[in-house]
Amino acid sequence: MREHLCPLRHLFVPGALMLACPVTIGAGSQEPANGKMNMSNVRVLIVDDSAAMRALFCDILDQAKGVEVVGTARSADEARDQIDELNPDVLTLDVEMPGMTGMEFLAEIMGSKPMPVIMLSSVTQQGTGTAQKAIELGAVDCFPKPLHSSPEEFNATVEKLGALIIAAASSDLSASGEAGGASTSGFEPDGRVVVLAGGSESIETVRQVIAAYPANCPPTVILVDADADVVERAVDRLRPSVACKIEEAGSNVMLVPGTVYLAFRDTAHVVVENDYAPVLNVIERDPVGGHRPSADMLFASVARAGLPALGGLLAEDNIDGVRGLDALAKTGAQAFAESGQEGELNQRFAELSKMGTKAAGVAASDVPGWILSATSKQDLAA
Template identity: 40%
Template sequence: MAAPVKVLVVDDSLTMRALLSGALERIPGVTVVGSADGADEARSMRETLHPDVMTLDVEMPGMSGLEYLAEMMEKRPMPVIMFSTRTEAGAEASIEALRLGAIDCFPKPKVAVAAEFDKILAKLGKRIKAAKGAPVKGASTAKVVAAPPLDWNGRIVAIGGEAAATQTLFDLFGGFPANCPPTVVVQHLGAGLAGTMIDRMAAEIAPRIVLAEDGMTLEQGTIYLAPPGDTHVVVDAWPNGKLRMLPRDPVAGERPSISILFASIAKAAGAEAVGLLLGADGEDGDAGVRALQAGNSYCIVPAENRAEGFLLSRRIATQPVPADQLARTILKLCNK
């Protein structure tokens, strides 16, 4: 039997610490090794308790959760899951936390009662278990430079990942030229975060980035981010394709689904499709990868040893792709 995931809970509220600790203890395979009221106590407990994962409140007096997260990711990175308020400022803080390297961000319950934590318990437990042992890197300080204009060969790109892929997506799209290939993204972000993600990214990257809507024509130079919530997103045809939003049941607990997007571009574009999976932590994405492979599409997936980066495959051919070469590899596949 696998050892339980050891979690350290950090929150300045005694009530929130007790409620979150109690909720986490109800998740099979998870044990709370301690709770801290702020950064100072968390530093000490981390040294003595050796947690696998930390939950961290964004808003704390003294050193804020974001400041402590930035310190950790610079000096001694570890998997961290953030909790933030359900406000516009909370959404901005959540995206910043993900950019710094947090695994995920969850909204704090509107009312501090156990029943509110129960609503997010399944997803939180899934994230915590996936976070144990996951490679974590600090935010990059080097400025990513956009590639020169693309001589586009007509290929379409689809990308899927968890909230933890935020840091990678900023780096990836920062390397895309303004006339990048049409790119559709399904990222498992929390409710209310997609718009903030787009606003933040739009100020830093050369291509246009928009929230995906039904009937949108796929155009060169545009990145389409699927909204979380009630529908899946698919590509209906290629070339001259459009986005379609499908109100179907969740797949592997997720909507929109990475697998449904990947399967749609494999069917529509075949060898003219490039799919990139940035490390989903559950079943969503696996079926999509198989569809890409069956459709003779190009498929980039994390190597079994995540520290080794990614693998690019098509038919039976495979080649390694370092994590810092993702943008260059995709652009090469999409260049004449």
């Protein structure tokens, strides 16, 4: 019998914190008690042969912002029917299942109807052979099943897995494994520094930018205000297949072409200074406007340094970076912001428009090509 609905959330899992919140999710069902059902939520199908694990992950994802569990399945056979019926945005898949294994089903999915898949298992932690095989087969990422569930660990898992699923929903499966596009073969940088700021909502855009960059890309600093583990996992998956170098932001680091510098630790700010050459520095200070690292501080530092630069704000549900990018644009630097979908402007772009900042609006899918075209000495389309 196929399982359409998420199981009751009070199943006992040894050593795990379970929430007693029966929820019915599925076609024709009532709205969940927590009121999460929303057309903009990422719709997830959980596939695991263990009823306890299905209940646990329903609990975890029920608490995650922007995520909605639309169904569960116990096997590959059930999952096939559920995928056709529910059309989920993301699939979470166990590795070890009776009958067709999770790895075999993953290969089948990618060969017939590719979709974002996150492997959930105790044997797919990053760095294992199983995890590497899953990534090679097309999985977006691998996430370990929680072995302990204290309240603190449960909340941390909610945040990390929720962010991972939201990023997976917007992943470009066709771009996996590609190292730079053919359109960048004639790229020659114009000498400017590129400075970008985004958050958990823009991890996929950041991934696409790095994947599109050629080996001689402009020196690029990217601030990502998101869970550090999620950023690290995304970068680790991307690193082997890209042409440019990826480094974590540090102090007294000279910015050089061919390298992307990522700032995502919430323990310090990052600034760019002019010491006869662009230099990156990390500063341990209190949060600015509730943010650390602060996009406003980063953009303002580039403006003060007087360096030739291009600044960009990627999507995020706050206005950190708006004032800093405005200050940078007023120095004559080229600026842009991710514009959002038609009729639904991203908050940061909308705020820049209100301020009258001279900044181009760029759709998320166009950001990589736009940056390369803007910073190239010649027209890449020629």
